[in-house]
Structure formats: C-alpha cells, structure tokens
Amino acid sequence: MPPQLPTALRVIAVPAFQDNYLWIVHDGVHAAVIDPGAAEPVMAALASNHLTLTAILLTHHHADHIGGVPALLAQWPVPVFGPRNDGIAAVTVPLGEGEQVEVPGLNWTVSVLDVPGHTRGHIAYVSERAGAHWLFCGDTLFGAGCGRLFEGTPAQMSASLDKLAALPDNTEVYCAHEYTLANLRFAQAVEPDNEAIAARMAHDGALRSRQQRTIPSTIASEKATNPFLRYRAAPIAEKLIALNKLAPGADAVAAFAALREWKNSF
Numbered sequence: 001m002p003p004q005l006p007t008a009l010r011v012i013a014v015p016a017f018q019d020n021y022l023w024i025v026h027d028g029v030h031a032a033v034i035d036p037g038a039a040e041p042v043m044a045a046l047a048s049n050h051l052t053l054t055a056i057l058l059t060h061h062h063a064d065h066i067g068g069v070p071a072l073l074a075q076w077p078v079p080v081f082g083p084r085n086d087g088i089a090a091v092t093v094p095l096g097e098g099e100q101v102e103v104p105g106l107n108w109t110v111s112v113l114d115v116p117g118h119t120r121g122h123i124a125y126v127s128e129r130a131g132a133h134w135l136f137c138g139d140t141l142f143g144a145g146c147g148r149l150f151e152g153t154p155a156q157m158s159a160s161l162d163k164l165a166a167l168p169d170n171t172e173v174y175c176a177h178e179y180t181l182a183n184l185r186f187a188q189a190v191e192p193d194n195e196a197i198a199a200r201m202a203h204d205g206a207l208r209s210r211q212q213r214t215i216p217s218t219i220a221s222e223k224a225t226n227p228f229l230r231y232r233a234a235p236i237a238e239k240l241i242a243l244n245k246l247a248p249g250a251d252a253v254a255a256f257a258a259l260r261e262w263k264n265s266f
Contacts, residue, residue, distance in 0.1 A: 009108055009129065011174065013213055014045045019178045020064055021215060023136060030054045030105030034125070034136045035176055039068030043075070054105025058082035058091065059138030060122040065176065066090065079104055086121030095123060115140040115164065117157025118147035126167065133171035135219070137164060142175045143217045144200070145183030146228040148264065154257035158231065165229045169220035180204050180214035186266050187227050190259065191235055196224040231256040 014022040016038045023034040024045055032055040036042045046053055053076040058066055060083060069080065069090045081101055082091035095101065097114040110125040117140060124137040139147035140157075141164050149157055184201045191197060200221065204214040223229050230236060232252045236259070240246035245258045 009106065009132075011134070011216075012045055012049065013215070014041045016041050017064055021174070021176055021178065021213070022068075023174050024049075024051070025103075025106065025108065026051050027106055032057055032103050032106060032108070033072070034174070035059055035065040035138060036068035036072055037064035037066065039071035042068055042072060052076070052105070054078055055103050056080045057101075057103070057110070057125060057136070058088055059124060059136065059140075059176075060119040061086045061088045062119070062139070065138060083121040083123040086119055086123075097123075101125075110136075113160075113163055115160035117149055117152035117160045120151045122152075122160075124164065126171070128168075133168050134174060134216075135164065135167060135171050136174045138176050140164065140175075141173060141222065141226075141228075142177060142183055143173070143180030143204070143214050144187050144197075144222070144226045145179055145263070146226075146260070149260060154260060155253050157260070158228075158253055158256040161228055165219065165223055167219050169218065169223070171219040172216040173218060173222060174216050178213065178215065180217070181208055184225070186263050187225055189266070190227045190239055190262075191230070191233075193235070194225065196221075200225045227259055228256070231259055 009025055009027055012024040016022050020037055022036050025032050031051040031053055033042050034057045055078050079092050080090050081093045081095055082088050084094035084096045095112045099112045101110050110127045113124045115122050115124045122140055127134045140160055187197045207214050237255050240258045241248055245262055246255055
C-alpha cells in the first residue's frame with residue numbers, strides 16, 4: 001500500500017478593519033485562526049467554508065490581533081496559544097522560543113520563535129509540511145517593511161528580523177497588514193537603484209489595482225527588497241550618511257534604528 005499523504009492544509013485570508021489580514025488554516029473540516037482581531041469576519045468565513053474552530057493562535061497583545069477572542073471562545077471553547085510574556089489573559093497555552101505545538105484538530109505542527117521588538121513578548125509561528133514553509137509573523141515582518149518599535153529596541157527588532165531572514169527562501173510570509181505598497185515606496189527612497197524593488201512595485205501595484213492581496217510574500221522576496229532585512233547593505237548606510245541620518249562608522253544596529261526612525265516620519 002502506498003504511503004498515505006497528509007491531508008492538505010489551506011490558508012484563508014480574512015480581511016478585517018482597514019488593512020488587517022486574519023488567517024485561517026484548515027483541512028476542510030477543522031480550522032485554527034491566527035490573530036483574530038475581530039470575531040464576525042472569522043465566524044462568517046468559518047460558516048461559509050463549513051469549518052469548526054479547534055484552536056486560536058496569537059502573536060501579540062494588540063487589540064486588532066486579539067479583539068475577537070472572547071466572542072469566538074463563547075461559541076467554541078478551544079485552546080488559545082500565545083506568547084508567554086506579552087500579557088494576554090486569554091492565553092491558555094503560553095509559548096516561547098523553541099517550543100512546538102500540535103494544533104488541535106489539524107495534522108499540523110508549528111514551531112515558535114521569539115521575535116520581540118514590536119512588543120516585548122511578540123512570537124511567530126513557523127511550519128514546514130509536505131514541502132510548504134509558512135511563517136505567521138504578526139506585526140514583526142511586513143511586505144517590504146517591519147512593525148513599529150512600540151515596546152522593544154532596535155537591537156531586539158533587528159535580531160528578530162535576522163532570525164526570520166534565516167528561514168528558507170521559499171517560506172511564505174503571512175503577515176497581518178496590507179502595507180506593502182507604502183513600504184515599497186519607502187524602500188525605493190532608501191535604495192533607488194535596486195531593480196528588485198522596482199520590479200516588486202510594478203508587480204504588487206498591479207495586484208492592488210485589481211484589489212488583490214500582496215500577501216503572502218516570500219523570505220527570498222523580502223531579502224531582496226525589504227530595507228529592514230537589508231540594513232547591513234553598504235548602499236543603505238551610504239544613503240543614511242548622505243542624508244545625515246547616520247554617523248560615519250556607525251554599526252549595523254544604528255543603521256537599523258536610523259531606518260526605522262526615517263520610516264516613522266516618511
């Protein structure tokens with residue numbers, strides 16, 4: 001008898017608020033939701049796809065990522081996986097770096113990475129299954145950008161992004177916001193001669209003109225176009241120095257901090 005292949009898992013993007021993506025992973029029967037900032041669109045997606053919720057996975061404590069949890073739990077009393085050190089009262093299974101989770105109801109194992117910076121306790125979920133690499137990274141890594149440093153430091157965030165950049169190039173990046181075009185405009189200001197950024201702007205701009213998602217991207221694409229993964233590149237340091245945003249001879253973390261400060265007011 002030939003080996004039985006694992007049941008295919010699929011990812012559904014659930015738009016919410018102005019630019020959030022809430023992610024549902026399912027096997028056609030059972031489902032886990034990542035960062036349900038609102039309950040109603042998740043419930044609608046579950047109903048329309050005839051799915052039963054079996055787990056909730058959270059990356060950090062911001063309201064647009066956890067706001068729907070109480071209403072979902074009222075209908076489905078499922079485990080809530082989330083960061084150990086980010087102050088989320090609803091978490092029933094606290095997690096941190098290096099831990100693995102067998103997601104209830106699904107033949108799906110995810111590994112946990114600590115990625116502080118946006119918040120102090122932010123985590124990300126990584127999976128590799130049947131050749132598919134997925135990253136659910138909340139607000140740490142965006143398409144061509146990264147989250148603001150609300151609680152962490154430039155050293156923490158740059159280290160977190162370095163950790164994500166070390167994942168396989170074909171890892172699909174499921175971040176939580178549709179910020180890609182705005183981030184690419186900043187990336188072009190940072191590296192105006194980067195042809196990969198220009199090509200991505202054309203490609204992703206065409207997607208958005210048709211109201212289509214730019215997410216997921218891939219780690220390979222981010223390493224080629226995202227200034228917050230490319231902050232060690234000499235042209236970026238030269239640009240920052242030329243604009244008096246970085247002192248000559250400053251280290252890589254200072255360059256990262258200067259980039260983040262520039263983006264904050266871009």
